Amino acid sequence: MKRYIALFTMLLSGGLLTAQEAVAPASDAFYNDLFVRMILIGAAVVMLVAILVLYRLLMTVIKVEQIKIYKEQGLDAYLEAVAKPKESWIMRQYKAWTAAVPVEREADVLLLHDYDGIHELDNKLPPWWVAMFYITIAFAGVYLVYYHFTDMGPSSLQEYETEVAVAEEQVANYLAKQANLIDESNVTLLTDEAALEAGKAIFVGQCAACHGQLGEGGVGPNMTDNYWLHGNTINDVFKTIKYGVPEKGMISWQAQLRPVEMHQVASYILTLQGTNPPNPKAPQGDLIEPATEGSAGETPAEGSSL
Ligand code: HEC
Structure with missing residues (x-):
């Protein structure tokens, strides 16, 4: 076209x-x-x-x-x-489209009703108005066929679904971005099942070799007791994972794990406290009670664990 x-x-x-x-x-x-x-x-x-x-x-x-x-x-x-x-073309058009009985001849179209002195005229509808009326009817017909009887136009439901899909994608993008903006200063404890499951998968795959399948410890420290070398807040744990303690055998994971993954595994580790797995490794570090929801926990004094 x-x-x-x-x-x-x-x-x-x-x-x-x-x-x-x-x-x-x-x-x-x-x-x-x-x-x-x-x-x-x-x-x-x-x-x-x-x-x-x-x-x-x-x-x-x-x-x-x-x-x-x-x-x-x-x-x-x-x-x-x-x-x-x-008469000019415009004038003729104007007259044709507004044709109505002029005031002087109103008596001809006066109906015999009388409502408290109010009379009714049986005047013609203005042609421009009638034309618009028919146009709307034609439009409705086209609309009906286009949107309801053929697949040419999307239905309201389809339109809604498309918009929701677009919005969901935007939300997903936004969240993905947010998740990857996480660092040790703004990280918060994740508690939803899906995130903890993902964290567990990462732990079993990447960390269990040194920290034990159940976090009971091995080369690396026990994750299930209340003793910590580098702090037990989500921020501390995230930081330990991200930067590692290379001189002690705990590598920095930021090159291998995305921020969102470190976030998940850190949150998972904190669910292991008090689980008492078999063959626990002896405690290392300082005794710190598990951080209760919302409290910041404590970080051991500088150098105390070394
Ligand atoms: C090659 C062995 C090894 C692997 C693999 C490993 N760690 Fe470690 N990790 C250690 C060692 C050793 C330490 C103790 C560091 C120290 O003495 O300061 C440690 C310490 C930690 C600590 C601090 C514990 C505390 O008491 O403060 C956390 C948290 C931790 N690791 C998490 C992880 C996570 C999560 C993974 C997997 C992504 C992982 N580690 C993989 C060896 C490892």
């Missing part, structure tokens, strides 16, 4: 572009260019106005000729018909 409009405007504008291009229109990108489109439409408008002006001019010339001829031949009756100023 677009292509045809462009073609039409192009032809109308008298070959602004070569005929070659008109036969095989250039790429859509060309017509989608707003500037090109505006030029084409502008050219079409100018052409239309010019055509109109020329038409009026031609009609005037014809009229002048007619008057001249009728005068020469003494055809007064014709002369009168031609010379009489005609």
Whole structure:
């Protein structure tokens, strides 16, 4: 469709572009260019106005000729018909679209009702209004077919679902970004099942070799007792995981785990406290009671564990 409009405007504008291009229109990108489109439409408008002006001019010339001829031949009756100023097109349109019984002839359309002195006129509906009424009916028909009987237009439900899908994607993107912005200063304890499960999977896969399948300890310290070398708050644990204690055999994980994963495994580790697995490794570090929800916990004094 677009292509045809462009073609039409192009032809109308008298070959602004070569005929070659008109036969095989250039790429859509060309017509989608707003500037090109505006030029084409502008050219079409100018052409239309010019055509109109020329038409009026031609009609005037014809009229002048007619008057001249009728005068020469003494055809007064014709002369009168031609010379009489005609109502302008706009005026005729205006009258046609607003046709109503004029006030002077209202008596003709007066109904015989009388409501406390209020009378009713049986006037015609204004044609412009009637036309709009029929247009709305036609529109409703098209609408009905387009949206309800064919698959061309999406239903309200489909539109809703598309929008929800888009919004969900945005939320997911946002959350993913947020999750990866986590660091030791803003990390919070995760408690939802899914996150803890993910944390457990990471622990079993990456950490259990040194910290034991159940966190009972091995090369690395026991995670299930209340003794900590580097603190037991979520912030401390996250930090230990992220930067590690390389000189003591605990590597820095930030190159291997994404922030969200370190967040999950740190939260999981803190659920292991007090689980009393078999073969626990002897406590290391300082006794720190488990941080209760919301409390910051304690960090052992600098160097106390070394
Ligand atoms: C190669 C063995 C090894 C692996 C693998 C390992 N750790 Fe460690 N981890 C250690 C050692 C050793 C320590 C003790 C460091 C010290 O003495 O300061 C430690 C300490 C820790 C601490 C501090 C404990 C405390 O008492 O403060 C946390 C938390 C920790 N590891 C979490 C993890 C997590 C999570 C993983 C898996 C992503 C992991 N570790 C993988 C060896 C390991």
